[in-house]
Amino acid sequence: MNQFACAVVFGTALGIITPRVARGAEPDRSPTASLPLNPEPAARERNPWDRVLSVSFQSGLGAPLGFGGVAVEGTPLRWLTFGAGVGASSNGPQTAFMGRLRIPFSNGTAVAFGAGISMGHYEASPFLEFDYSTKWTWRNAVWKNVELSVEHRWSNGVEIRGFFGAAFLDGAADSCSARDEEAGRQETCSSMTPSGSFLVTSLPYLGMSVGYAFDL
Numbered sequence: 001m002n003q004f005a006c007a008v009v010f011g012t013a014l015g016i017i018t019p020r021v022a023r024g025a026e027p028d029r030s031p032t033a034s035l036p037l038n039p040e041p042a043a044r045e046r047n048p049w050d051r052v053l054s055v056s057f058q059s060g061l062g063a064p065l066g067f068g069g070v071a072v073e074g075t076p077l078r079w080l081t082f083g084a085g086v087g088a089s090s091n092g093p094q095t096a097f098m099g100r101l102r103i104p105f106s107n108g109t110a111v112a113f114g115a116g117i118s119m120g121h122y123e124a125s126p127f128l129e130f131d132y133s134t135k136w137t138w139r140n141a142v143w144k145n146v147e148l149s150v151e152h153r154w155s156n157g158v159e160i161r162g163f164f165g166a167a168f169l170d171g172a173a174d175s176c177s178a179r180d181e182e183a184g185r186q187e188t189c190s191s192m193t194p195s196g197s198f199l200v201t202s203l204p205y206l207g208m209s210v211g212y213a214f215d216l
Contacts, residue, residue, distance in 0.1 A: 048108045048153040049078035051213035056159070058085065060207020062167065064096035064118035064145050071096070071209070078104050081112070094120035100149060112149040117142060118167070124200045136200060137177050142170040147205075157213040162206075169201035 052075055059068045069087020076082075081100045088094060098116030122141035147165025 045155060046215075047078065047104075048155050048157070048159075048213070049075065049102070049104050049110070051153070051157055052076065052216055054157075054159060054211050054213035056161070056209040056211025058087065058207055058209040060163075060205055062203050062205035063087075063163075063207035064094065064098060064116065064143070064167070064205070065207075066090075066094040066120070069094065069096075071098075071211075073211075075213070078102065089120060091123050092121040094118055096145075098145065098147075102151075108154060109150070109152045112151060114145070114147045114149060114163070114165070116145050118145055119143070122169070138169070139176075141176075143167040144170060145205075153213060157215060159211050159213055160208070161211075162208045164204070164206040167203050167205055169203075 054073045054075065056071050056073065057068070058065050058071055060066075065071065065085050065087025066089030067087070069085050071083045071085030073081050073083035079102045081102060083099070084095075084097050086093065086095050096116060096118035098114050098118075100112040100114040102110045102112040104110040119140060119142050122138040124136040145165055145167045147163045149161050149163040151159065151161035153159040
């Protein structure tokens with residue numbers, strides 16, 4: 001009788017404990033069970049102006065690279081860019097060296113002030129000089145340029161820029177000649193002055209560029 005009672009008690013206890021042990025072995029299926037105890041913070045998106053090297057195609061009217069050209073630019077700091085390029089105008093090849101100080105905004109848009117020099121052959125338009133009898137020519141004209149830009153660069157590196165400015169001709173008389181078409185004679189610019197000299201030696205310009213900044 002005592003053995004039978006002990007067996008009943010042992011069997012009852014075993015039936016109670018076994019399901020609890022089995023339930024304790026089941027995995028936690030709650031929604032938060034798969035989350036790490038110390039989640040890593042999400043990586044911040046890189047600022048598009050941190051891309052250092054870019055290549056752009058430019059076009060414009062009276063622009064430093066003429067009607068069209070290619071420029072390579074370096075941006076060591078988000079607010080500073082230096083560039084050099086080659087292009088072509090109606091007078092021949094053009095080269096330019098420009099720099100820009102930039103005010104960048106958080107969405108990739110920026111406003112920039114630029115300055116630099118450009119060089120190339122230049123023949124003044126008779127329309128600008130108000131003197132159709134004299135042809136003014138600079139074999140290697142050097143222009144001092146100032147400009148204002150609005151630009152945008154996306155996170156994938158694509159960039160676009162619109163700009164306008166003014167170019168001022170450096171008065172290098174040794175590379176300048178003036179030919180009087182009516183008299184058939186040619187003189188140096190030091191002995192003559194364009195009748196519309198301000199418009200001949202100071203020209204407004206505008207243009208735009210599209211390019212790509214490499215993630216180096």
